[in-house]
Each structure stands twice: as structure tokens, then as C-alpha cells.
Amino acid sequence: DAGVIQSPRHEVTEMGQEVTLRCKPISGHDYLFWYRQTMMRGLELLIYFNNNVPIDDSGMPEDRFSAKMPNASFSTLKIQPSEPRDSAVYFCASSLVGPNEKLFFGSGTQLSVL
């Protein structure tokens, strides 16, 4: 298996533009997580899905952020409009069901909003 695949690897955009981050989880995994990593706030859980259904989006910073999982093999995290404070590394992770299961992380998307 290729692991969790995220794209793009790097994204540089200007304030006000729409940004879409993509994730392909490991086949067969029931859970998909989106995290954001910054120096100031560490690793924050933004939202996670179980069988394509959003379970908890309380970590999404504000309405500018949205996430979808139209099928078991694809998820997007969208920021519209983007702001400089959104600059961070965004990670996608997936896992099998169960609290004893580990998460598999993608390589992340480094987002820079100018």
C-alpha cells in the first residue's frame, strides 16, 4: 500500500484565494483525520470522519474552513478565503476502527498564505 497520500506537497497562495487540500486514505481504513500543525499551537485536530461521515468538526477554526469526504478514498479540506494566519502544515491521517488502532499519517501539505 502506498500509504496516506496528500496533495499538494506545498501550496503558496495569496490572501483571499481559495485553497483546496487533498487526501487519499489507506484503502480499507474507516477513519480519516485532518490535523493542522503550527509552532504556536502544536498539532490540532480539525475534523475527523468515520465511514465518510463527519463525526466531530469542533476543531475547525471558523466558517472559512470546510471538509468533505465524498467517498471512502478521497477527502478535501478547503479554506475560502485564505488568510496569512492559516499558514501551517496540514496533515491527513487514516486508521482502522477502534481506539487501539494507530493512525497512519500522510507527508503533509505545507501551506503558505502571503
Place this chain on the structure above:
Amino acid sequence: AQSVAQPEDQVNVAEGNPLTVKCTYSVSGNPYLFWYVQYPNRGLQFLLKYITGDNLVKGSYGFEAEFNKSQTSFHLKKPSALVSDSALYFCAVRDYNNNDMRFGAGTRLTVKP
């Protein structure tokens, strides 16, 4: 809600010396605890986990962790540190009920030759 705390932002050790990276947890039920490592410009990689059973858990790259229920701790250890162990280490807890995973703030380990 479950949470973990990593009291040290930075740990420095000399190569060949033992290392310990500390973690304490707070959960309402049985704890499901994890350690991950992050190298520069990479995603997090799983090291080890505690689910139940033996309090000493062995993981990848010679790392181990000791679960202590009375102290609500899950410290990461290695008997002899390598320079290549230098990285960012995260403790995490996964909730029994809703399955989300929460991470600590991370501890930067630096092993000096």
C-alpha cells in the same frame, strides 16, 4: 475529554546515554496511549502503543514506554540514545468512545555526539 501533557519542550542527551521523554494523560476510562516521532519535513510515524497488559511496551527503533496507572504517566525511554534519534516526539491518547486521537504539544529530542 481525554488529553495528554508533555511537560518538556526540549530534552537534550548525549549519545549513548539513556533518554526519557515524559508524558502524562487524563482519560475517563481505559487509556489507549501512543507515541509518535516526527522527523523534519515528514509526517508522524508510529513508535509504540499501550492498550492493556504488560506495563512495559516495546516499539520501533529500540524505544520502549512504561505505563504507570497510579501516576497516569506513559514515559518514552531508550537505554542508549543515538544521534539519529533527534526528532520531535508526540504522545497521544485515543478515546474509547469516539475514537478521536489527541496529541501532546511535542518534545524536541536532541542527541549530541
